[in-house]
Structures are given as C-alpha cells and as structure tokens.
Amino acid sequence: MEQFLLVTLNGLTLAAVYFLVASGLTLIFGLMRVITLAHGTSYLLGGYIGYVIVRETGNWALGALGAALAVGLLGLVIHQLLIRKFQDDDMRVALITLGVALIGTDLMLATFGGTATQVAFPAALQIGVNVPGVGQYPLIRLMILGISIVVGILLSLFINRTRFGSIVRAGVDDSQMTAATGVNVRIVFGAIFFLGSALAGFAGVVGGTLFPLLPGQDGTYLLFSLVVVIVGGMGSIPGAAIGAVLVGLVSQYTLVIAPTYALVVTFALMVVVLAIRPQGIMGRAV
Amino acid sequence: MTLKTKKGMLSAIAVCAAIVLTATGCSSPANDGGTSPAPGGEAPAGSNEITIGVLATAEGNLAFGMDEAKAAIGVAMAAYGGDVDGAMIGDTKVNLVYEGTDGTSATAQTKAKKLVENTGVDVMFGPVSGDEGETIVQYALTVPDVTFVNGSASPVSMTLEGAENFFRFHGDSAMWMGGLGDYAFKDKGYKKIYSIAEDYSFPYDNAGGFFSEFCAAGGEVNGNSWVPVGTTDYATIIAQIPADTDAVYVGLGGADAASFLAQAVTAGINKPLVGGSIAVDTTALSGDSNIAAAAVGTITGGPVPGADFSTPTWDTFVADYAKQPNAFPSPSIFAVLYYNSFAPLLQAIEASKGDLSDNQAALRAALSATDWASPTGQITMDANRQAIVDNFLTEVVEGDGGALTTKNINEATGVKQGTVVYQRFDGCPGS
Amino acid sequence: MTRLATPTRSEKSRGWLRPGLIIGLIVLALAIAFPHLVDRPKFWIPNIGIKSLWLGIVAMSLVFLNRYVGLLSLAQMTIAGMSAYGVAYATVTLGLSPWVSIVFGLMIGTLAGYLVALVAARTKAIYFLMLTLALGQVFYSWAAQAVDVTNASRGLYPVPRPDLGVMNLADLNSFYYFALAAAVLCYLLCRYVATSSFGLALQGIRDSPERMSALGYNVNRYRVGAITFASFIASIGGVIVVFDRNQVDPSVVNLNATLDILIVAVIGGIGSLLGVFAGGVVLSLLLNFSQDFTDRYMTLTGLVFIAVLLFAPAGLAGIGKQVQGVKDRVLRKKKSAPVLEPVQEPPTKPSEEELTTEGTQR
Known part of the structure; x- marks a missing residue:
C-alpha cells in the first residue's frame, strides 16, 4: 500500500512536468490548428537557458523567468518569419517546425555538448519531507507538483476569465468570424505562440531541475507532449492535465510491473484512447 | 489517354524485365563489379x-x-x-x-x-x-x-x-569488472546486492562480469531492475530496493547514471553503491548535478585507474x-x-x-x-x-574543494577474456 | 482539406508528355548504367545507389499516401523496419529459406500497416501525423527492449544476401539491379493503383470525404486499404534495407531514420512518386560527404529542408515546372497559378492527366 501510494505520487509529479510542456502545445493547437514539432526543442532550450542563468546568478526563479521569456520571444520570431504565411496549411507548418527542430537540436549539441547537465537548486531544498502514508518524499518533487497546479489554474483563469481569453476561445471556435468582429487575429496568434513557447521554456527549467538536460530529451518531451495532448484532446487545457496524469501514472505503474515495457505500455494507452475516442478524452469532435 | 498510359506501362514493364535479365546475366562470378581494387587498398610489397x-x-x-x-x-x-x-x-x-x-x-x-x-x-x-x-x-x-x-x-x-x-x-566490458566481485564480497563484506542496470548489451556484459565473480565468491543477488536506456526518473525504481540489501549495483551510464545519483540523494538512499564501468566516470563526476552524497564511497572497476594513480x-x-x-x-x-x-x-x-x-x-x-x-x-x-x-578497482572520494574524484583501491593484473557472452539475467548470471 | 502543395498543372501539360517520358527513360538508362560508370563500385553501389533506392521506395509510400489519400505518415520507415525485422527473424531465428523469409517480412510489414490503419484511419490529417510519429517510437522502444524477439540493441544478424536462384544477390551488381527493379515495380504499382477505380475513389475521398460518404463509399475502408497498400510498398523497401545492411537493429527505425524518409520526400517533392529518388540521391550524398565540408550535418539538412518547404514546396521534381511558371508569368504578364499556394483540387479532376504529367516533374 505504501509502495502503491509512493508510485502514485511519483506518477503525479512526473505528470506535472508533462502537463507544463503539453499545455503550451495544446494552447497553440487550440487556437491555430497547427502543431509545432519544435516544441521539444523549446523545452530543451529553455532548460539550457535556465541552467546558464542559474549557474551565473544562483537564482532559480530568475532562471525560470528568463528561460520562459527568451524561448517565448524566439517562438514569436519563428512564428513571424516562418509560420505566419502558411498558417492555413497545417501540414506545412508541422514540417517547417520539424526543420527548426532539426537545426535547434544540432546547434544545442554544438553549444552545450553531449553530456548531461541539470539546473541547480538550493541544497536546503534537497531534502525529503514526511508525507502521510508514504514516508520520506523528495521535497523538490512536491514543489514541482505545486508549481504545475498553480500554472494550470492560472492558465484556466486566463482562458476563462479575461478578455484576451475570451478572444482566444472565440478564435478556437471560429477564427474567421472572430476576425470579422474586428479583433486583430494576427496579434492574438502571435501572442499565443509566444505564450505556448514560453510555457515550453519554463517547463524546460522545471523539468531540467528534476531530470537531466541532454540531446535527445527534446525528442522525448516532444513525443510525450504529443501523447498527452492526443490522449487528453487537442486544444483543451483540462484535457492536457488529464492526459498528463494518465500518462504519468501509467508509465510509473508499468515501471513497477514490467519495467522493460514501460514506454510501450504508455504509448499503448494512446492507441486505446484513440480507438475508442479519436478526438481524445476532452477533445471536441471535429 | 488511357491507351497511352497503358502503352507507357507496357514499355516500362519491358524495361523492368530487361533490368532483371541484365542483372541475372551479371551474376556470373567473372563480373562481380567489385574486383577493381581501390587505389592504396592493395599496396604492393615493400610499399612505404x-x-x-x-x-x-x-x-x-x-x-x-x-x-x-x-x-x-x-x-x-x-x-x-x-x-x-x-x-x-x-x-x-x-x-x-x-x-x-x-x-x-x-x-x-x-x-x-x-x-x-x-x-x-x-x-x-x-x-x-x-x-x-x-x-x-x-x-x-x-x-x-x-x-x-x-x-x-x-x-x-x-x-x-x-x-x-x-x-x-x-x-571487454566483462573484463572491466575483473576483481570487483571478489573485492565487494571479501573486502567490503557485501552479501546481498540489488542490481539496477540499463537494458542493453553493454550492461549485460558489464553486470554479468561483476555478478558472475560476486556469486562465485558466495554473494547473492536479491533483485534485478533492468530499465530502458534513457530512463531519467528513478523515484519508482529506488522505491523497490529491498531494505535488507547490503549494496546497490548501478549499471547505468551517462545521463541515466547522473539522474539516478541525483535522485538517490533526494530519496535518501543510504546503501553503498557498486558502480558499473561507466556509472561514475569522469564525465559523470564533473557534471553539475549534486551527486556527492550518493556517489562518494562507490566502488567500481574499469580500464582507467583512479586519479591518484x-x-x-x-x-x-x-x-x-x-x-x-x-x-x-x-x-x-x-x-x-x-x-x-x-x-x-x-x-x-x-x-x-x-x-x-x-x-x-x-x-x-x-x-x-x-x-x-x-x-x-x-x-x-x-x-x-x-x-x-x-584492470583497476577504484572508489569515488571527495577531493580538494569538495570536487569528486576517484582513488585507486586495487589492481587486477593479467585479466583474460572469458567465453561467455552475457544475456539479460535474473539473480546470478547463468543461474 | 489542406495538404502539402503539389505543383499545379499547366494547361499545356499534354505537350510535356514526350519530353517527360524521354527524361524519365534517360534517368532510367543512367540508373541501369550506374554500376559501370562509377570508379569505385564497391562504395558507390551500396552507399549511394542502393541506399538511394530504398530511401526512395520507402519515401514513395509516404508520397503515395500524401498525394492520393491526403495523409502524411511518419510511420513508413517503421513499417519498412518491421518488414526488415520480419525477414531477419525468419532468416536468423527461424532459419527459413530466403524466399520464405522475404514473403514473411512483406507480410509482417503489410499486416502491421493494416493494424496501424485500423487505429489511424478515423483520425484527421494532423492527428494522423502525430499518431504515426508516436507509433514509430513505440516500435522503436519495443525493438530496443524485446530481447527475445529483436535481440534488443544488438539486433538480428547475420542476414546474408541470398541466392534467389534467378538472381544471386550476394553479387553486388545483381543486388543493385534487384533493388532497381523493385523500385520500378513499386512505381508502376503505385501508378496502377492510382488509376484504378480504387485510386479514383481515394482521390475523391481525399478532396471531399463527406460527398463520397454520401455517395455510398465506405470512406474508412478505402483509407484502410490505401494505408495497407502503402505499407506493402514500404515493406519492399524494408526487404532491401535488411539485405543492404546484412542485419537489422533498432537504429533502422529510430527517430532520425523516420525523419530521413520525410526529408527525402520533401526534397524530392512530396507530390511526386519519382522525385523521391532524386531526394534519396541528395540525402545519401549528404550522409556520405557532408562531413568533408561541415561538422553540422543536421543543421545543413534542416536548412535545406526548410528552404525547400518555403520556396519550392514541390521539391526537386517541381523545380522545372516552377521555373516554367515564373517564365510564363514574366512572358505573359498575366496571372498564372502560383506554385507556392496550397492546392485545393476539385474532386472531379481527371486523374489520367495527373499521371501523364507525372513524368514531366522529373
């Protein structure tokens, strides 16, 4: 029982990282109907930028903020330069962002090398705390779970309670009609791309604190965020949360039962969901 | 129009058949297309x-x-x-x-x-x-x-x-563990070791070399976790380590090893570690992760001597x-x-x-x-x-200024290759 | 439904038929003469010739799906890899004869494609892309772990090139011609299927699934059929892969290999069944020689990839046409179909015409 709770908690904290990455992806898709395959690259880049800032300043929060801002701006530039023109051609956007990912991966390898690094965090926080029913549990994982929940709530409030959010929701429903009502959809698109990329960069710092940063992680996190949004339903923030929790839990449970096939079972979850509900758990039928 | 396409296809099929015929004709050993030697590939005797x-x-x-x-x-x-x-x-x-x-x-x-x-x-x-x-x-x-x-x-x-x-x-990677199994059992006194290793050929050989010697000396393997390469989250694996184990064998490399060590610190592992040959090499130790608390005291074997050698x-x-x-x-x-x-x-x-x-x-x-x-x-x-x-047996120690380094603890001379190619094993290899 | 732009066909396309056919035949003649033209055949035949051919065959299956079904699949290399694993498993583990092994491999690949189709056919285009990408990684991680079946990262070896009776593949030239013949056959098969009533229905479904559904076509079943057929083509590529490499291991189906196929298809022109071979040649040359002038091979590939997508979406196969388009525009000073825009073809467009212009895209 204790082990079960422990593994569940591990699954939830892992899901926290997955959610942070996937939320940006789902946000962009929700409004723009395009998928950016450079999302994993944004994650890794964010992690590296955070790593450098934290190493230089010793301030974790500054690192997270700086990484989010930098990656967000880069996302905006890529959107303006490469994507805006082809916004209606979802396939071409996917492929162009794939090209961006190829280049980004290679340049990061050239800059940061092939060995693993990790974003440093204060030694005072590297302790276990007593969680009822589980025993000693790493504080940092609980903090990351907390951060992720806060970000999730903020995103939901932002989408559901602000004027900008209502524009986004309207855009999700019908971007042409929204444009007809006088909203400058172009600016909204740019802003969403900024926000989505910034979330990936932020996730990179959070994830890079818990797990190593190295070439290859970009592909891994792209795949996991794709699985999360496919399972949860594209374009839905609550869907991304549900998808992340499912993927996190399934991967950790199978790591206990059949460690060798943890990854396969995780992906099998996606196949099952698709077979039953092609649009994902929270996705709207399209 | 349709007719034209058909005609095109017919001629194409004919071409195709011609290719096959040419090819079968080429099968004769006299003409295997590869007899022309590349310059320098077949240097004459006495060439310098x-x-x-x-x-x-x-x-x-x-x-x-x-x-x-x-x-x-x-x-x-x-x-x-x-x-x-x-x-x-x-x-x-x-x-x-x-x-x-x-x-x-x-x-x-x-x-x-x-x-x-x-x-x-x-x-x-x-x-x-x-x-x-x-x-x-x-x-x-x-x-x-x-x-x-x-x-x-x-x-x-x-x-x-x-x-x-x-x-x-x-x-070979089994020889890199030469002497470590005996050392762990006799000098360190480990009777039971839990094994965590990546699931591919290098750790099979590496762990196989260690455990075959350790088991022959009288040691016991009280569990194996074979994890996929690229596993970065070890919280759940760490939770499975039995309480009565004397030491944990870490057959991981690169980022996986760094992840494990960093997470072992926060999860509060207090068992001594036995490292595979690439678990605590210089690249892992010089990284930025805070792994000192877990890594210090780890013994390992490999072809590279400790820093004090x-x-x-x-x-x-x-x-x-x-x-x-x-x-x-x-x-x-x-x-x-x-x-x-x-x-x-x-x-x-x-x-x-x-x-x-x-x-x-x-x-x-x-x-x-x-x-x-x-x-x-x-x-x-x-x-x-x-x-x-x-072959060298080394131990991770804290050097000057807190940086991690390795210390030579033993040397096995004249290590010869065995004839066993190890596969994934549970318990002792070959058991 | 939007899909990657295929070059718009000029009105005069019929007139292009002859030069197109002639160019095609010249290229074929060059391909046949290739082993005798190069100075170091033992390098050029496997590293450039055969590699380009199997890259092209696998990419052709991707192009077929994109062009006639409107789906972009990133699982084609995975399917080819499954077929390669099938051949290797039959040869190494089961000890079956070469012919049986080849058939076994083709069956494994095609069956796997059918199963993928069952799951994926109901999804929309962009989901299909993501799904196939993820499925490819599932197979990769399985192949890298399943010691009992795939021998994990060690892979299955040796898979020697067999003597098939009519053709001794152990001979490098014969193997090259075997691959070339397979490539030509795959191309003919793709064209044949595209012109059949099945292919016409597919294109109707691609352009307007609702209408075809209303006309009584079972849209899903057609898509499943098309994906399965493309898997068969990819499986043929897989058979060549396993004999080319004499072994199969997870690196055949890793993410890079998957992307290679996409790069080949995009560079060659994602609407052209023949352009893929040009893409294959470009990529295999890059793989072998890019190191001579840059350390950053991936960056170079990525830049070429993006440049093609931005400026020449019809790839190498479309460049001639694109130049022609610019010339027309300049000469006639009148609005001609811009090549850069995504194409929405009316479902009623007669496809024979598409096919006859095919050769002109080379």
Whole structure:
C-alpha cells in the first residue's frame, strides 16, 4: 500500500512536468490548428537557458523567468518569419517546425555538448519531507507538483476569465468570424505562440531541475507532449492535465510491473484512447 | 489517354524485365563489379605508405568521442614526430583519414564502407560504441584484406566471432569488472546486492562480469531492475530496493547514471553503491548535478585507474594528453582506450616495416605479438587477438574543494577474456 | 482539406508528355548504367545507389499516401523496419529459406500497416501525423527492449544476401539491379493503383470525404486499404534495407531514420512518386560527404529542408515546372497559378492527366 501510494505520487509529479510542456502545445493547437514539432526543442532550450542563468546568478526563479521569456520571444520570431504565411496549411507548418527542430537540436549539441547537465537548486531544498502514508518524499518533487497546479489554474483563469481569453476561445471556435468582429487575429496568434513557447521554456527549467538536460530529451518531451495532448484532446487545457496524469501514472505503474515495457505500455494507452475516442478524452469532435 | 498510359506501362514493364535479365546475366562470378581494387587498398610489397581510417563518434551524445580519439592519436603520433594527420614511422609514411559517426550501427556501416571502399584505407581504427563495434566486426568478416584495430567498443562477443583481421587491445566490458566481485564480497563484506542496470548489451556484459565473480565468491543477488536506456526518473525504481540489501549495483551510464545519483540523494538512499564501468566516470563526476552524497564511497572497476594513480608511463601519457587541443582535464575512458589501441598499431607498423604484402600478414603477426608496457599496465594478446590486460578497482572520494574524484583501491593484473557472452539475467548470471 | 502543395498543372501539360517520358527513360538508362560508370563500385553501389533506392521506395509510400489519400505518415520507415525485422527473424531465428523469409517480412510489414490503419484511419490529417510519429517510437522502444524477439540493441544478424536462384544477390551488381527493379515495380504499382477505380475513389475521398460518404463509399475502408497498400510498398523497401545492411537493429527505425524518409520526400517533392529518388540521391550524398565540408550535418539538412518547404514546396521534381511558371508569368504578364499556394483540387479532376504529367516533374 505504501509502495502503491509512493508510485502514485511519483506518477503525479512526473505528470506535472508533462502537463507544463503539453499545455503550451495544446494552447497553440487550440487556437491555430497547427502543431509545432519544435516544441521539444523549446523545452530543451529553455532548460539550457535556465541552467546558464542559474549557474551565473544562483537564482532559480530568475532562471525560470528568463528561460520562459527568451524561448517565448524566439517562438514569436519563428512564428513571424516562418509560420505566419502558411498558417492555413497545417501540414506545412508541422514540417517547417520539424526543420527548426532539426537545426535547434544540432546547434544545442554544438553549444552545450553531449553530456548531461541539470539546473541547480538550493541544497536546503534537497531534502525529503514526511508525507502521510508514504514516508520520506523528495521535497523538490512536491514543489514541482505545486508549481504545475498553480500554472494550470492560472492558465484556466486566463482562458476563462479575461478578455484576451475570451478572444482566444472565440478564435478556437471560429477564427474567421472572430476576425470579422474586428479583433486583430494576427496579434492574438502571435501572442499565443509566444505564450505556448514560453510555457515550453519554463517547463524546460522545471523539468531540467528534476531530470537531466541532454540531446535527445527534446525528442522525448516532444513525443510525450504529443501523447498527452492526443490522449487528453487537442486544444483543451483540462484535457492536457488529464492526459498528463494518465500518462504519468501509467508509465510509473508499468515501471513497477514490467519495467522493460514501460514506454510501450504508455504509448499503448494512446492507441486505446484513440480507438475508442479519436478526438481524445476532452477533445471536441471535429 | 488511357491507351497511352497503358502503352507507357507496357514499355516500362519491358524495361523492368530487361533490368532483371541484365542483372541475372551479371551474376556470373567473372563480373562481380567489385574486383577493381581501390587505389592504396592493395599496396604492393615493400610499399612505404599506409593509410589508416579512423572511426569515432562526432555526433549524438558521444560527440566528444572524435576529440578524444584525435587527442589519443595525437599523443601516439607525437612520439614519432608526427601529428593527427600523419607521421613517418621508420620508412613508412602513415596517413590518417577520419570519419565521424553518431554512435549507431547504421552510420558506422556506412562510414566504414566509405573508408574501406572509397578512401581505400589499409587499416581501420575504431569505433567508439558497442553497437558500432558489433556491426564493424561483421563487416570485418567481409573484407579480409583490411586489418581492423578496435577503438573503444567493448562487447564481449566481438573477438569471439572468428574475424582473423580484427584486433582489440583493451579488455571487454566483462573484463572491466575483473576483481570487483571478489573485492565487494571479501573486502567490503557485501552479501546481498540489488542490481539496477540499463537494458542493453553493454550492461549485460558489464553486470554479468561483476555478478558472475560476486556469486562465485558466495554473494547473492536479491533483485534485478533492468530499465530502458534513457530512463531519467528513478523515484519508482529506488522505491523497490529491498531494505535488507547490503549494496546497490548501478549499471547505468551517462545521463541515466547522473539522474539516478541525483535522485538517490533526494530519496535518501543510504546503501553503498557498486558502480558499473561507466556509472561514475569522469564525465559523470564533473557534471553539475549534486551527486556527492550518493556517489562518494562507490566502488567500481574499469580500464582507467583512479586519479591518484601514478607510474612514469601513466604520468607521461596524462601530461602529453593535456597538451592536445580540446582535451578534458584528465583523459576519459575513450582517450585511454584509443591510445592503448593505437600505439600498438604504430609499433606493429614499425616492426613490420610497413609491409602489407600477403594479406598484411607481417603487420598482423606483429600486432599479435604485441607485448607492451602501456600506461595502464602490460598488454599482451591471446589467440583470439584479444588483449590480456590489467584492470583497476577504484572508489569515488571527495577531493580538494569538495570536487569528486576517484582513488585507486586495487589492481587486477593479467585479466583474460572469458567465453561467455552475457544475456539479460535474473539473480546470478547463468543461474 | 489542406495538404502539402503539389505543383499545379499547366494547361499545356499534354505537350510535356514526350519530353517527360524521354527524361524519365534517360534517368532510367543512367540508373541501369550506374554500376559501370562509377570508379569505385564497391562504395558507390551500396552507399549511394542502393541506399538511394530504398530511401526512395520507402519515401514513395509516404508520397503515395500524401498525394492520393491526403495523409502524411511518419510511420513508413517503421513499417519498412518491421518488414526488415520480419525477414531477419525468419532468416536468423527461424532459419527459413530466403524466399520464405522475404514473403514473411512483406507480410509482417503489410499486416502491421493494416493494424496501424485500423487505429489511424478515423483520425484527421494532423492527428494522423502525430499518431504515426508516436507509433514509430513505440516500435522503436519495443525493438530496443524485446530481447527475445529483436535481440534488443544488438539486433538480428547475420542476414546474408541470398541466392534467389534467378538472381544471386550476394553479387553486388545483381543486388543493385534487384533493388532497381523493385523500385520500378513499386512505381508502376503505385501508378496502377492510382488509376484504378480504387485510386479514383481515394482521390475523391481525399478532396471531399463527406460527398463520397454520401455517395455510398465506405470512406474508412478505402483509407484502410490505401494505408495497407502503402505499407506493402514500404515493406519492399524494408526487404532491401535488411539485405543492404546484412542485419537489422533498432537504429533502422529510430527517430532520425523516420525523419530521413520525410526529408527525402520533401526534397524530392512530396507530390511526386519519382522525385523521391532524386531526394534519396541528395540525402545519401549528404550522409556520405557532408562531413568533408561541415561538422553540422543536421543543421545543413534542416536548412535545406526548410528552404525547400518555403520556396519550392514541390521539391526537386517541381523545380522545372516552377521555373516554367515564373517564365510564363514574366512572358505573359498575366496571372498564372502560383506554385507556392496550397492546392485545393476539385474532386472531379481527371486523374489520367495527373499521371501523364507525372513524368514531366522529373
């Protein structure tokens, strides 16, 4: 029982990282109907930028903020330069962002090398705390779970309670009609791309604190965020949360039962969901 | 319109049939399209020019392999007054050509073929990773007129495939654990060890070498976790370690090892660790992760001695290595192995006077006769062209200023290759 | 439904038929003469020739799906890899004869494609892309772990090139012609299927699934059929892969290999069944020689990839046409169909015309 709770908690904290990455992806898709395959690259880049800032300043929060801002701006530039023109051609956007990912991966390898690094965090926080029913549990994982929940709530409030959010929701429903009502959809698109990329960069710092940063992680996190949004339903923030929790839990449970096939079972979850509900758990039928 | 298409198809089918006919005609042994020798590939007797093709990783996670290979080659060539591009060894002019791989077998195959068939090298030197190594041995079997000297690939099977033209001047990954099993059981007093290792061939051999010795000494394996390569979250694996285990074997490498060690700190593991050969190497220890609390006290075995090791030959090698461009603070396992493999090749070229006649027989005889006091101990060759070497047992300690380093604790001399190619095992290997 | 732009066909396309056919035949003649033209056949035949051919065949299956079904699949290399694993398993583990092994491999690949189709056919285009990408990684991680079946990262070896009786593939030239014949056959098969009533229905479904559904076509079943057929083509590529490499291991189906196929298809022109071979040649040349002038092979590939997508979406196969388009525009100074825009073809467009212009895209 204790082990079960422990593994569940591990699954939830892992899901926290997955959610942070996937939320940006789902946000962009929700409004723009395009998928950016450079999302994993944004994650890794964010992690590296955070790593450098934290190493230089010793301030974790500054690192997270700086990484989010930098990656967000880069996302905006890529959107303006490469994507805006082809916004209606979802396939071409996917492929162009794939090209961006190829280049980004290679340049990061050239800059940061092939060995693993990790974003440093204060030694005072590297302790276990007593969680009822589980025993000693790493504080940092609980903090990351907390951060992720806060970000999730903020995103939901932002989408559901602000004027900008209502524009986004309207855009999700019908971007042409929204444009007809006088909203400058172009600016909204740019802003969403900024926000989505910034979330990936932020996730990179959070994830890079818990797990190593190295070439290859970009592909891994792209795949996991794709699985999360496919399972949860594209374009839905609550869907991304549900998808992340499912993927996190399934991967950790199978790591206990059949460690060798943890990854396969995780992906099998996606196949099952698709077979039953092609649009994902929270996705709207399209 | 339709008619036209049909006609086009008919003619195309005819062309197709013609291709097949041409091809079957070509099957006669007289014309196999490959008899024209590449220049330099079949140098006449007494020729004094030898081209060596070097394979090393230049992309992917082991991208630094190429720099390490060049540093090692640079040290060896400097002894003859040459550099990484070439040197005169006696009357023989030695040229070097480099090809980078990404550490996968597919690229290694492509690049090896390019070096042998296009560049026309006489000798192949490399590769870095085990996946590449196994495929290169298979390739070596198909080009018997080229001599292959291994770089740092360590699967046990490589020298057991019967490739007469393939030489390895360092231990395999099972030999790298030589002496550690006995040491863990007798000196450290570990009776039960839990094993966490990556699920691929290197850890099979590496862990297999350790546990077969440990079990033979009387030890017990109280559980195995084989995790996929690239596992970064070890919280759940750590939770499965039984409370009564005496130590934990960490058969992980690179980022996986760093993740495990960092998470072992926060999860509060208080068991001593036994490291696989690449779990606590210099690259892992010099990383930024906070792993000291977990890593200190870890014992491990491998071909690289601890930082306090000092013999005249070793010290000379380390000093020469440090002069090379892009060198690490201390030579990595790749630099050590590439050097230990390349120096005997140069010595053999010198001894055989660059004579490549008769299928490079003289060169190969000289390679087989190697008996060299390398920086890491005496190297001789067995009948399978596999080296008999010394192996080092080291322990991770906290050095000056809190940086992690390794200390030599023991040395196993004259370690020979076994004949077991290990597969994934539960409990003790072979049980 | 939007899909990657295929070049718009000029009105005069019929007139292009003859030169197109002639160019095609010249290229074929060059391909046949290739082993005798190169100075170091033992390098050029496997590293450039055969590699380009199997890259092209696998990419052709991707192009077929994109062009006639409107789906972009990133699982084609995975399917080819499954077929390669099938051949290797039959040869190494089961010890079956070469012919049986080949058939076994083709069956494994095609069956796997059918199963993928069952799951994926109901999804929309962009989901299909993501799904196939993820499925490819599932197979990769399985192949890298399943010691009992795939021998994990060690892979299955040796798989020697067999003597098939009519053709001894152990001979390098024969193997090259075997691959060339397979490539030509695959091309003919793709064209044949595209012109059949099945192919016409597919294109109708691609352009307007609702209408075809209303006309009584079972849209899903057609898509499943098309994906399965493309898997068969990819499986043929897989058979060549396993004999080319004499072994199969997870690196055959890793993410890079998957992307390679996409790069080949995009560079060659994602609407052209023949352009893929040009893409294959470009990529295999890059793989072999890019290191001579740059350390950053991936960056170079990525830049070429993006440049093609931005400026020449019809790839190498479309460049001639694109130049022609610019010339027309300049000469006639009148609005001609811009090549850069995504194409929405009316479902009623007769496809024979598409096919006859095919050759002109080379």
